[in-house]
Amino acid sequence: MAVNQDDILEFNQFDGLPLSSRYYTMLKERKSLPVWGVKCKFMDYITNNQLVIVSGAAKSGQSTQVPQWCAEFCLSMQYRHGMVVCSQIHRQRTVDLALRVADEMDVNIGHEVGYIIPFHNCCSTDTVLKYCTDDMLLSEMMSDPLLERYGVVLIDQAQERTVSTDLLLGLLKDVLLARRELRVVILTAPYSSEKLLRHYENVPLIQIDGERPCKTVHGNKRGGVKDYLYASLQLALEIHGSQERGDIVVFLATEQEIECACAILRQEGAGVASSQGELMPVSVCPEQIGSLTMLTEGTTRCRKVFLTCGSTEDLFWAAHNICFVIDAGVQKRFVYNPRIRASSIVIRPISKSQAECRKQLIGPTGKCFCLYPENTPRPAENVPHILESDITSTVLFLKRMEIAGLGHCDFIDRPDPEGLMQALEELDYLAALDNDGNLSEIGIIMSEFPLEPQMAKTLLASCEFECVSEVLTIAAMLTAPSCFLVPPVELKQQAFRCHQNFHHSEGDHFTLINVYNAYKQSQPGSFCSPERWCEQHFLSFSALQMADAVRSELTEVLKRLELPVSCPAFGGKTNTLNIKMALIAGFFMQVARDIDGTGNYFILTHKHVAQIHPISVYGTISPKLKIPEWVLYHEHTLAENNCIRTVTQISAHEFIRMIPQYFFYNLPSSESKDILQGVIKHSSAAPGKGKSEEQPLNNSTSGEQSYERCVIQ
Incomplete structure (x- = not known):
């Protein structure tokens, strides 16, 4: 009896279960992607080479298909050399790619396909393909430097050149020498492969041909920094009023511009008649929860305008209804100056690679409006973050x-x-x-701590000063995004009054503890939900959720290292002093003094003068709150307002008690240093006080030893 081929069940090679009808539907979609045409070449290259570079645009399909091919390669080797890991730079993209690939492979998320992002692990012993953020893969190397769990390591979005990605690219050269069986695949964008080829030498490159380019319209003249925002919004409103179909993506430079653009489009869009219904502005940030879900969900009688900034082109890989791109052609970058330990905000042109990726977000029937002349000079790729x-x-x-x-x-x-x-x-x-x-x-x-070194040192000092619980909260709140929301202009005064309820007279670090403690008290089952409570107090629920997760992870690290975790004692005088001591132990390099009683703070390490940020407890002059003379700050940004942020008052005696002696003697000469020197002399001359631990600067012997240790050649 003849067997009908259609009745034969095909089984999934990864879990052994019958393949679903959805698998074949998605397989048809996969085969239509530009990357599919290079599968045979890629499988041949990865079989015969340790390292392969693949270059394709944002919607070529390389981030979903190449990892699956690598999983097939590892399966063919029966996972003798390990599984597959693929690094990403955005948390939300990591999650969304894993969900999509699990669907395409017809397996369950968290089993054969999983993901790891900070504070969340969705993998199991069955996982053969794992997506993770580049910083998580880097931290994994501390315990597994040769990455022996993996047979293939993929570095995606290499063109973004984040610090973590650059470290991975540099370290993997040695790992490849130590593990000849390991395969490394680098996924990058057009115009960004030449430097990689020079760095790795004689490695195969696969270039993916994108779709036929869309129609591009360039600006006729260079506009000022302010011009492109209003030109973008005017263009979006014109498209909404005249074009029949399709969503719009607008690339701006800063988050502040996105906020302003959302408000304007909400107000002006209501007055524009269109067959597409209302105009809905959507803010798209790199770590925005559910961003891709919003991109792919259809909304009846509505045209979306996605407002974004920075290197977010890859966040739109799953969006199929985008027909228009408006590109301002500029980006905001934070540039750190080691001489003054501060960051400046620089607005500069995007790279050729970014410009090309933005054009590839729409098909040949779409249109890209570049608000800059076609001959505008721009680099091939962005300056590496490192x-x-x-x-x-x-x-x-x-x-x-x-x-x-x-x-x-x-x-x-x-x-x-x-x-x-x-x-x-x-x-x-x-x-x-x-x-x-x-x-x-x-x-x-x-x-061992996923913290900046100064905060890690503060957390260690808190073990000695028995204020671990409070410093854990401070570290978590400063690691997470800011919890304070900036509402529309008409609600700013109301938000300010709400935020004032959390203010602590000792400073912003203590205010953060107040906010977190109040958030934890608004648990489900109380008068209102935590989400509703945050909304009422103009606080970010997602930021506080992340802070809670960070705090839990830091607590686990402390327990693993068998370090003491003291009980909460917030509010007491001794506890307040101990928190300050722990903060100074880590952040003594970030101390400033008010030089004229009006809030002009002289920074001890490099003689710059800055003001306290307006959202600080001390940012607004209050008759009840005296401006402190000495402060410790968490961040100094040389933006248009030149501010120090997250500020807490300290005293000269507290500062002197905690700082290393050789750091004090290396401070540049200033009136502030002379004042500190006077405090030291006064303390050493006080009756009944000799050499003590509380005054380490009085010990000349330790000072001489410290000088020797301070010299770094």
């Missing part, structure tokens, strides 16, 4: 990797020597290095 960032955390990580035998990192672009020296100096001040420049015991413990 050249413009504070690399103290990076140096701490590399010092930790030296212990694991992987200290050499062959950077594609080496960090600035001045930034490297400043990072080593900071780690030395924090006692993270020994006399030979290697990690000390304190440095090893600091590297």
